[in-house]
Amino acid sequence: MNRPIGSLPDEPISPALHAIGDVWDYETLNKFIARPAEYAPGTAMDLFGILDVEVRASIILYLRSLAETPTPLPEP
Secondary structure (H helix, E strand, O other): OOEEOOOOOOOOHHHHHHHHHEEEEEHHHHHHHOOOOOOOOOOOOOOOOOOOOOHEEEEEHHHHHOOOOOOOOOOO
């Protein structure tokens, strides 16, 4: 979270995501999980997307739980 997409040295990432030049945060992660091909046209992500908002929120919360120091959640 809060780092440029593709900024980890060994992170496998498609050129389409590099081209966006965005930063991973809760909003960009939500957009990418919802519709990878729409967020990053030409992405190698082989997933149509997860349209259910609650499922996306659960995925993001799970990923957040893996962080040693989780990024604070946005205000509602």
